[in-house]
Amino acid sequence: xxxxxxxxxxxxxxxxxxxxxxxxxxxxxxxxxxxxxxxxxxxxxxxxxxxxxxxxxxxxxxxxxxxxxxxxxxxxxxxxxxxxxxxxxxxxxxxxxxxxxxxxxxxxxxxxxxxxxxxxxxxxxxxxxxxxxxxxxxxxxxxxxxxxxxxxxxxxxxxxxxxxxxxxxxxxxxxxxxxxxxxxxxxxxxxxxxxxxxxxxxxxxxxxxxxxxxxxxxxxxxxxxxxxxxxxxxxxxxxxxxxxxxxxxxxxxxxxxxxxxxxxxxxxxxxxxx
Numbered sequence: 001x002x003x004x005x006x007x008x009x010x011x012x013x014x015x016x017x018x019x020x021x022x023x024x025x026x027x028x029x030x031x032x033x034x035x036x037x038x039x040x041x042x043x044x045x046x047x048x049x050x051x052x053x054x055x056x057x058x059x060x061x062x063x064x065x066x067x068x069x070x071x072x073x074x075x076x077x078x079x080x081x082x083x084x085x086x087x088x089x090x091x092x093x094x095x096x097x098x099x100x101x102x103x104x105x106x107x108x109x110x111x112x113x114x115x116x117x118x119x120x121x122x123x124x125x126x127x128x129x130x131x132x133x134x135x136x137x138x139x140x141x142x143x144x145x146x147x148x149x150x151x152x153x154x155x156x157x158x159x160x161x162x163x164x165x166x167x168x169x170x171x172x173x174x175x176x177x178x179x180x181x182x183x184x185x186x187x188x189x190x191x192x193x194x195x196x197x198x199x200x201x202x203x204x205x206x207x208x209x210x211x212x213x214x215x216x217x218x219x220x221x222x223x224x225x226x227x228x229x230x231x232x233x234x235x236x237x238x239x240x241x242x243x244x245x246x247x248x249x250x251x252x253x254x255x256x257x258x259x260x261x262x263x264x265x266x267x268x269x270x271x272x273x274x
Contacts, residue, residue, distance in 0.1 A: 077153065078147055079153035080120055080121065080148065080150065081119065087113050088115075094109060095130045098128060099128045101127075107132065126144065126147070128142065128145050129142045129143075168255035171252040171256075172253040179243050183195035185198070188200065195236060198260050199261070201221075203261075206233060225254075
């Protein structure tokens with residue numbers, strides 16, 4: 001009849017989407033929160049023991065005091081029969097975090113934090129992938145979702161708690177492990193990687209693509225960490241995205257770089273920074 005309510009497919013879809021979003025918000029309070037940070041930087045050292053760093057899984061449910069992700073596992077480990085709240089974002093281009101076995105995916109958009117939820121009901125290892133063609137290294141953006149028992153997950157969380165304290169250089173080394181290892185080697189015999197090798201970098205003269213030169217001192221390293229595209233070394237034409245480290249983290253990372261040499265640094269390190 002003329003009085004019948006007319007609903008277009010678009011209106012129905014919007015109503016369904018709103019209902020699902022409200023359901024997610026209602027369930028989010030009891031969910032295990034995990035964050036994933038997508039970057040178009042490949043990890044060519046993956047292995048079946050799941051213990052290498054990854055460009056894709058930036059964090060496994062542990063955050064520092066300022067909310068920064070503090071662990072970068074190749075595998076996302078989650079407990080069975082528990083709602084998982086996954087928060088995704090991107091530091092470079094559009095990506096899409098997808099777990100086919102869970103029938104879930106969410107676009108990772110630069111500057112946005114987007115959430116979705118799922119509940120794993122069977123233990124096992126499932127792969128996750130970037131589901132959006134994002135660039136030359138798109139094919140390498142894969143990893144694993146490891147669904148374990150509640151007891152195993154409790155042990156896992158305890159095992160990945162970050163070490164506290166230490167000298168600035170020791171704290172800087174942990175930063176390198178989490179944020180820089182997949183691109184920057186610290187071994188003088190290591191093959192050329194995605195980014196320059198840090199061994200012997202401190203105090204070394206650097207020549208850039210524009211013909212200018214600089215000594216790798218505090219100012220140069222600070223600038224390079226905060227703005228990697230500012231001065232490009234020949235052979236590394238594609239600059240990495242800035243990591244968003246704070247001032248203290250940058251200082252600790254530089255203290256670690258100063259130790260990467262056969263020659264002891266003449267400068268004294270600052271007091272321990274936590």
